[in-house]
Amino acid sequence: xxxxxxxxxxxxxxxxxxxxxxxxxxxxxxxxxxxxxxxxxxxxxxxxxxxxxxxxxxxxxxxxxxxxxxxxxxxxxxxxxxxxxxxxxxxxxxxxxxxxxxxxxxxxxxxxxxxxxxxxxxxxxxxxxxxxxxxxxxxxxxxxxxxxxxxxxxxxxxxxxxxxxxxxxxxxxxxxxxxxxxxxxxxxxxxxxxxxxxxxxxxxxxxxxxxxxxxxxxxxxxxxxxxxxxxxxxxxxxxxxxxxxxxxxxxxxxxxxxxxxxxxxxxxxxxxxxxxxxxxxxxxxxxxxxxxxxxxxxxxxxxxxxxxxxxxxxxxxxxxxxxxxxxxxxxxxxxxxxxxxxxxxxxxxxxxxxxxxxxxxxxxxxxxxxxx
RNA sequence: GGGUAGGUGCCCGAGUGGCUAAAGGGAGCAGACUGUAAAUCUGCCGUCGCGAGACUACGAUGGUUCGAAUCCGUCCCUGCCCA
Numbered sequence: 247x248x249x250x251x252x253x254x255x256x257x258x259x260x261x262x263x264x265x266x267x268x269x270x271x272x273x274x275x276x277x278x279x280x281x282x283x284x285x286x287x288x289x290x291x292x293x294x295x296x297x298x299x300x301x302x303x304x305x306x307x308x309x310x311x312x313x314x315x316x317x318x319x320x321x322x323x324x325x326x327x328x329x330x331x332x333x334x335x336x337x338x339x340x341x342x343x344x345x346x347x348x349x350x351x352x353x354x355x356x357x358x359x360x361x362x363x364x365x366x367x368x369x370x371x372x373x374x375x376x377x378x379x380x381x382x383x384x385x386x387x388x389x390x391x392x393x394x395x396x397x398x399x400x401x402x403x404x405x406x407x408x409x410x411x412x413x414x415x416x417x418x419x420x421x422x423x424x425x426x427x428x429x430x431x432x433x434x435x436x437x438x439x440x441x442x443x444x445x446x447x448x449x450x451x452x453x454x455x456x457x458x459x460x461x462x463x464x465x466x467x468x469x470x471x472x473x474x475x476x477x478x479x480x481x482x483x484x485x486x487x488x489x490x491x492x493x494x495x496x497x498x499x500x501x502x503x504x505x506x507x508x509x510x511x512x513x514x515x516x517x518x519x520x521x522x523x524x525x526x527x528x529x530x531x532x533x534x535x536x537x538x539x540x541x542x543x544x545x546x547x548x549x550x551x552x553x554x555x556x557x558x559x560x561x562x563x564x565x566x567x568x569x570x571x572x573x574x575x576x577x578x579x580x581x582x583x584x585x586x587x588x589x590x591x592x593x594x595x596x597x598x599x600x601x602x603x604x605x606x607x608x609x610x611x612x613x614x615x616x617x618x
Numbered sequence: 619g620g621g622u623a624g625g626u627g628c629c630c631g632a633g634u635g636g637c638u639a640a641a642g643g644g645a646g647c648a649g650a651c652u653g654u655a656a657a658u659c660u661g662c663c664g665u666c667g668c669g670a671g672a673c674u675a676c677g678a679u680g681g682u683u684c685g686a687a688u689c690c691g692u693c694c695c696u697g698c699c700c701a
Contacts, residue, residue, distance in 0.1 A: 285654095286654050287654090291654080307653070309653080309654075339653095342653090345654090346653095346654095346655095348653090350655070365655090367655070395653095397653080461653085463653065465653095466652040466653085467652085468652095474652095492653090493653095495652055495653040496652060497652050501652070513652095515653080516651090516652065516653085516654045517651075519654085520651065520654065520656065520657090520658085521651065521652095523657040523658080524650085524651070524657075525657090526651085537648090538647085538648080539647075539648095572657090
């Protein structure tokens with residue numbers, strides 16, 4: 247049976263490493279570079295499926311760890327998999343639980359076999375190994391599933407970083423052995439923290455596995471931007487050229503520009519929705535906060551010319567009013583705007599790449615963003 | 619009219635002699651957030667001053683005391699109960 251997955255590298259910018267491509271999945275094609283909104287609990291927070299769809303999102307993320315705890319991945323399987331479960335028929339990607347090894351580090355214990363977690367909500371203990379992560383992700387049934395990795399913190403010692411990386415590689419082997427569903431693509435993840443030789447070694451090792459796409463993990467864990475950029479820049483070109491490259495957990499509009507310039511094709515980040523719930527909205531001139539006094543009587547949309555639902559229908563003053571009254575609609579409107587902003591942003595970058603004007607696009611957008 | 623419980627900073631509300639410019643919330647004003655334990659967290663929040671500090675403040679007023687939001691007198695106001 248032919249693989250339902252394919253990736254076509256359509257164009258590489260002549261003056262930078264920026265790439266445009268198309269990734270085919272069982273639930274449709276993804277045009278890269280692409281920003282993927284995060285819906286940890288099988289919902290993009292504060293948004294309905296229609297609203298997510300209206301942002302133009304081509305694919306969304308969900309999380310193995312969270313869905314395993316609630317609702318229970320067997321239940322999702324019983325409903326016919328995550329697409330039917332949440333009534334979303336475009337592609338879905340699930341994270342493996344590897345990020346929770348980092349983010350819930352005080353609630354877990356790592357052994358060679360796997361990781362013992364305590365549920366932050368009820369204290370119950372759960373064990374996830376590479377094999378169990380694969381079983382969970384196969385039950386969920388996303389199009390793209392991620393290797394169960396150990397995401398190291400920043401800063402961390404060379405020994406720690408090396409040990410996490412090597413374990414990630416051994417676990418990767420086990421993930422590939424445990425994965426059986428041909429309709430899912432398993433992406434390996436580069437680790438190695440912030441050490442050049444470890445990143446090089448990790449990229450080499452994971453590239454030796456035959457995969458549909460490859461991810462860079464362990465960034466955006468608190469390190470300064472220039473360090474992040476250095477490691478993305480040196481790591482991305484070490485991954486197979488004719489396969490999509492996914493930079494996990496990134497990022498801001500600036501991060502997208504830098505990532506794309508350095509040859510990244512896929513991004514995901516909680517920022518557009520989390521920051522929306524905290525009152526922030528993206529603009530081409532940087533992030534603003536609707537809570538601030540300056541917007542109290544501002545009749546303009548969040549961003550002039552933006553064609554998201556929030557901007558087409560409401561003023562800053564109105565959204566600020568909703569925010570101050572504690573109306574959840576404020577978070578919804580900001581989430582719609584922020585998500586569409588990043589989706590559009592990656593789409594514009596794609597067009598620029600195809601037109602060989604990415605360099606200009608990068609310079610123009612970056613100078614606007616940093617000016618503030 | 620009698621009794622009783624009260625009146626604290628923008629609001630709610632602790633505080634019954636010095637450790638009180640006055641707990642804790644809320645509101646307000648800012649900031650953080652990157653494979654979501656997050657609609658969360660942090661800072662500021664009487665006035666003036668960069669600052670040390672000064673000034674003003676716990677219904678009003680008079681007193682006791684080295685010292686009062688806290689104790690006493692009088693007055694004003696509010697809730698509740700009885701007539």
